[in-house]
Amino acid sequence: MRRRHLMAAGTAAPALALPTLAAPALAQSAPEIRWRMTSSFTKVLDVTYSTGEYFARLVSEMTDGRFRITPFAAGEIVPGLQALDAVTQNSVEMAHTGGLFFTGKDPAFAFTTTVPFMLNPRQQAAWMYHGGGNDMLNRLLKEYNVYGLPLGNTGNQMGGWFRKEIRTVADLSGLKFRVAGLAGNVMSRMGVVPQQIAPGDIYPALERGTIDGVEYIGPYDDSKLGFDKVARYYYYPGWGEGGAVFHAFVNLDRWNELPKAYKAALEAASGAATQWMLAQYDWKNVEAMYRLVAGGTQLRAFPNEVLDAFYRTTQEVFTELSAQSPRFKELLESQAAFRDRSFGYHQVADYSFDSMMLRIRRAAR
Known part of the structure; x- marks a missing residue:
């Protein structure tokens, strides 16, 4: 013991x-x-x-x-x-x-x-x-x-809740979307109108139609806040977080x-x-996700076209902010160097293990 x-x-x-x-x-x-x-x-x-x-x-x-x-x-x-x-x-x-x-x-x-x-x-x-x-x-x-x-x-985290499906980059245009941090900078360049709203105020804004969608955390918190009651489509992955x-x-x-x-x-x-x-x-996110899907939530993966556009725009934002702020540049370079180096290890460790288990489970069904 x-x-x-x-x-x-x-x-x-x-x-x-x-x-x-x-x-x-x-x-x-x-x-x-x-x-x-x-x-x-x-x-x-x-x-x-x-x-x-x-x-x-x-x-x-x-x-x-x-x-x-x-x-x-x-x-x-x-x-x-x-x-x-x-x-x-x-x-x-x-x-x-x-x-x-x-x-x-x-x-x-x-x-x-x-x-x-x-x-x-x-x-x-x-x-x-x-x-x-x-x-x-x-x-x-x-x-x-x-x-x-x-x-x-x-x-x-998840990619967020939307009232309508996101099939192309054009579907983002004009959406009023609650999002925090630099993801909001990125989305604004792609036609989204970012909204900075405190967690406790998100649901009323979504219910009244003040916003068209929201990114918060994940299935457990999102369901407690009731987002599934007013938005149907739930997107992943959480590219911004x-x-x-x-x-x-x-x-x-x-x-x-x-x-x-x-x-x-x-x-x-x-x-x-x-x-x-x-x-x-x-x-808690595990069971919450299953409950949401059973209740009618439409789980969707962002199309690669949209994710690739998010990524390209993110690099533009990073370049501009790095030019404006030596501190931002220092932090970005430090994180990016570690990220790129560590993915070499995780690709042969965690990623390969997860891929193996998903393959074996699919074959066993």
Whole structure:
């Protein structure tokens, strides 16, 4: 039993720091700290929101209750899309959010979450924790008086919900589409009218016809938000979000004031919570997808013509943003170099294994 426990712990490397933070290791004089954490997510989105709650609980347990963080859903303190500003201004000590919501401030924020045609969830973890990604991103966040810790990953996302079928690039023209991050920049060049809408406001906009479609996360969250009730066609793959990393944004002054042990607690808890969120989505999206299809959702693959057009347009956007921003160029080159190198390995490892299993299962039917 103990051997199985140790093996399970080894699946989430950032969480390995947990045992070193047991209460006896904390100084008797460790301060009692109370923080507020605003979220960009509503409580209806139980996986994303509860990941923040799980993180806060771990921090409390690892500090024997001396460091407590109280989560607040989007709108309880500030609207979801104002989370970064609240942390920057020290209105709250920290936020649980997605950096891609703030690409209007700096396009480089997209790399904190996801960039079109770039990294899958495993590649994101490798790049952030071992490829220097976290350090590079925190140089960006420092300009906003913020320190960032990865706090969750949704896994690969879907391409979005549409009221009508998308057979050609021309079918995109004029569509009002809720999309976040650089994918919105790409789609706008292809005739789409991107809409930046907080998660809790998406369904009313889709129901009223204010928007014609939406890209959010995946089957579990999308069905909870009711998108299938007002849009019939569900497209894949999620070309714009191979995996979306969420973050804990901490006010930099508050971060610098923390005792070393409390910083370690935040780092360990955020790593454990990231693995916890990804595992939840990998479990819950499976049954949710089958329920959606059984309920009449039309699952569709984007035509290659459309995907190829998305890719070409993405490269144009990358070229222009790299010319405008040395930081964007640095982050792009770092991620792209790792992506291209790692695909050589994954092609003979994960991809070949998945292909083998799909072939064997088809043959067995």
